[in-house]
Amino acid sequence: MSKERILILGNGGAGINAAIAARKTGFKGEIAMVSERDGPVFNPMLSPYYLKGIVPWERCFPFDYRIYKELDIRCHFGTPVVELDGIGQEVTLGDGKKISFDRCLIATGASPVIPAIEGLEDHSLYKTIRTPASVLDLNGAIRGGGKAVVLGASLVGLKASEILKKRGMEVILVEKEMQVLPYGAHPLIAGILTSFLEEKGIEVRLGITLKGAKPWKGRVICDFGEKKEIADILLICTGVRANIDFIDPRQIMIDKGAIVDNRMATNVENIYAAGDACQVMDFLSNRHRWFGTWGFACKQGLVAGKNMAGEDVHTADFVMENISPIFDWMYAQVGQIKGYRNDVTYEYLKDGKDGHYLFVLHEGVVSGANLINTTHLAGMIRQAIYKRLPFSYIRQTLLIR
């Protein structure tokens, strides 16, 4: 009988951790990995640090190339998966090659969403930050003194604005909603962040949509209706979408990603998913949600790898979390700020000059928090959410020293 084969689709944090975990569990069969891009694992979250000059390029690849040899992984790199037949247990690659498997992990991550705006069919008009090529392309385009329009005040949009500003560009941050971080921050916190960004010299325009883009002498004319801007860089940060086009939705349940249980298993036997390509159970809403962080991708990959290797391990449900420096401030979102339920109350507290807490409470229990420069409590607040601890506990033990 031939060896069992685990096939991993995607060579990111989720994919590589699955391979590591499968081998650690003692899996002796074949591990094959398919990746659209050739080269070692790239960590997209390091790209802002590279662009700011904090980490050199080679350190954006946190796993050595030797890992594939050490783990005895058969690499099929440089061509994408175009079709996955979960029931027939076979994938088809872009070059027509077919690979069969006993168990398969979908860990193909996500890609920036390009809004359907006239002119943006021309990829040369805009930049994104996600893949190594896109990061190098952006890096090469940054010229001190020029003008950049950043579309989308997501956390990536805020980080990108900081990078471009620090590298000497005039930065206009444009958001179609009436606040920055429209999905992750309470409007009060968003307002504080907006003032801070403005203090740092970034022009923040809210409630504005891009109507069209046109090339002009090597630059881009961005049409905002009443106003036009001629930009040297148009950077799109309007969110990401899971890379799951190769999935047949008649077989595998998908929404914003492949839907998995707490073993990272999909509804089709022997098919697993992890990282930005999947949607897992949200502790607070009891619904499957897309999370999209490096830590979760790695953790989910590990659990999937163990289960594919024959163990039976489960993750806890997930609580939304985001943490990031923005200039010299630290911002975090823990749990659910918006859209959790209607019957919530808010508690805002200030801590010194630049410290802010915004708690979302449901029946006195914390379900979310935005923190500015008070992120030393982030992990403990996340724990309090898991434990459904009353706000009075947090106030007493953590806030008052």
Next chain:
Amino acid sequence: MMQYGFSFDISRCTGCMACVIACQDQNDSEGDNPPSFRYVIKYEKVQGTNPLIYFFSISCQHCGDAPCIMVCPVRAIKKRDEDGVVVIDRDLCIGCHSCEMACPFGAPKFQGDGRMAKCDLCYTRIEKNMKPACVRICPTGALGAGPIEELSKKKAEKASFVFLTSLVGDYHR
């Protein structure tokens, strides 16, 4: 693998803060007011008509399956093979604070240079058969350190253990 850790007996802690000072002194970090790797929290509860006050002295717990390790995007956090102590290579740290979000104990502390630093269980002292600075100074014997098999044997029935477990226990479900 050997796993060292701290033990803490809540019934003995008086909140005197000696452990915090000893830790700051031992780890002598830069700046006028560096964050301490150990801190004390107070918890008040009323039982019947009696107010009860508890103090917890908390630092890195050197978790068996430390959640900070996996989230670190540059793989700067590691567990030492010889004693299970969780350590950071500060030269690699980029100051993203992912570990701060992952840690249920608030153990990662960020120094003036923006990089993380944390309790290392004073492993250099342990290697010389000395106690960690906080344990050595504790006037009531509330804090202890050693291989966890020994600690849990001694402390398993203590209220502190039960309480801390209720606070953070099933994080690693």
